[in-house]
Amino acid sequence: MSWQQRIEQHLAQRCASDSLRTRQVNESGSGRFLVHNGKRHLNFSSNDYLGLSQHPEIVRAWQKGAERYGVGSGGSGHVTGYSSAHHLLENELAQWLGYPRALGFISGFAANQAVIAALAQKQDRILADKLSHASLLEAAMLSPAQLRRFAHNDVQALADLLAIPCEGQQLVITEGVFSMDGDQAPLGEIAEATRRAGGWLMVDDAHGIGVLGEEGRGSAYQQRIKPDLLVITFGKAFGVSGAAVLCSDDVADYLLQFARHLIYSTAMPPAQACALSAALDVIRKGDERRSRLRDNIADFRREAAQLPLGLINSHTAIQPLIVGENARTLSLAARLRERGFWLTAIRPPTVPTGSARLRVTLTAEHTREDIEALLEALHDETR
Numbered sequence: 001m002s003w004q005q006r007i008e009q010h011l012a013q014r015c016a017s018d019s020l021r022t023r024q025v026n027e028s029g030s031g032r033f034l035v036h037n038g039k040r041h042l043n044f045s046s047n048d049y050l051g052l053s054q055h056p057e058i059v060r061a062w063q064k065g066a067e068r069y070g071v072g073s074g075g076s077g078h079v080t081g082y083s084s085a086h087h088l089l090e091n092e093l094a095q096w097l098g099y100p101r102a103l104g105f106i107s108g109f110a111a112n113q114a115v116i117a118a119l120a121q122k123q124d125r126i127l128a129d130k131l132s133h134a135s136l137l138e139a140a141m142l143s144p145a146q147l148r149r150f151a152h153n154d155v156q157a158l159a160d161l162l163a164i165p166c167e168g169q170q171l172v173i174t175e176g177v178f179s180m181d182g183d184q185a186p187l188g189e190i191a192e193a194t195r196r197a198g199g200w201l202m203v204d205d206a207h208g209i210g211v212l213g214e215e216g217r218g219s220a221y222q223q224r225i226k227p228d229l230l231v232i233t234f235g236k237a238f239g240v241s242g243a244a245v246l247c248s249d250d251v252a253d254y255l256l257q258f259a260r261h262l263i264y265s266t267a268m269p270p271a272q273a274c275a276l277s278a279a280l281d282v283i284r285k286g287d288e289r290r291s292r293l294r295d296n297i298a299d300f301r302r303e304a305a306q307l308p309l310g311l312i313n314s315h316t317a318i319q320p321l322i323v324g325e326n327a328r329t330l331s332l333a334a335r336l337r338e339r340g341f342w343l344t345a346i347r348p349p350t351v352p353t354g355s356a357r358l359r360v361t362l363t364a365e366h367t368r369e370d371i372e373a374l375l376e377a378l379h380d381e382t383r
């Protein structure tokens with residue numbers, strides 16, 4: 001089969017199973033409203049949980065950073081790309097989360113890939129929650145280590161796997177808040193099982209950081225554990241983009257030698273690091289935003305429980321409504337869009353077959369009226 005035939009076949013398969021992915025151009029997509037084709041929609045798809053992507057102080061910090069440093073970093077951090085703005089941000093993050101070191105990355109995807117690739121060797125075993133993000137599972141699959149996935153949030157299944165003798169080291173991987181289900185990992189028990197087996201724990205807290213715990217310190221802090229490797233990302237509650245790995249001095253120095261995504265990739269612009277420092281400031285003082293978000297979650301769940309759709313036991317900003325079939329999910333999303341609500345239909349392979357869903361994300365910027373309007377439309381469309 002030629003390249004062209006192979007590509008055509010794969011695209012045809014996606015079309016036939018209603019799982020073709022497309023992108024929609026918007027005029028503004030991260031805030032409370034998403035504007036598409038000149039029409040304003042209430043946005044229930046953005047991960048901007050605290051509404052910081054439009055925050056004037058953060059926007060201003062980026063502008064001032066660009067005026068001071070220019071718009072690009074000029075190279076990898078190992079060459080010219082590690083500015084005083086990057087250095088300051090890393091120190092602030094390490095201090096906030098109580099780690100010796102933080103290392104900035106251009107994205108969470110890159111951070112996860114880099115850490116796993118740099119650490120895992122042939123004789124090692126990686127134990128990852130089945131529902132871990134693609135960036136984690138893919139890196140683990142590509143690594144020379146053995147990958148075993150454990151049933152979602154099942155600590156006993158994890159402990160059983162950890163008990164199987166392993167020639168090398170064991171790395172347990174999970175998330176603070178799961179990206180497609182919104183539920184949380186029992187981090188305390190996972191950390192304990194990992195510690196007993198002499199392994200290391202890596203937690204990706206992309207969706208918990210900024211939102212959970214005192215001063216928004218995230219899932220691990222909330223559950224009183226300190227993973228050996230904590231990955232936080234800045235594209236969600238921080239409202240920007242990028243990521244950081246929190247770790248010990250030795251691990252940071254090791255990653256500076258062996259994390260190829262750091263060494264061979266242009267560092268984020270210094271102005272972005274300035275914006276992230278400003279975002280961190282807002283997050284630390286952000287109790288009111290976090291409390292508005294919690295109220296919105298509670299309001300949504302109370303009413304959504306009456307819908308003839310599956311509501312997952314999630315108490316975070318991610319509130320998926322399970323529809324089941326791809327075609328039905330797509331048509332429900334399209335009808336809601338007609339009515340001015342922007343929700344994304346998430347389908348396999350992102351989620352297991354038969355569990356296509358509307359991934360509702362709530363933010364601190366939504367008002368009670370926004371949520372009531374969405375629920376009314378959902379009631380109408382699923383009657």
Ligand SMILES: Cc1ncc(COP(=O)(O)O)c(C=O)c1O
Binds near residue numbers: 109112179204242
């Ligand atoms: C759990 C999780 N980890 C990592 C990522 C990737 O982060 P980034 O968008 O910064 O690449 C995402 C999604 O974006 C995610 O949901």
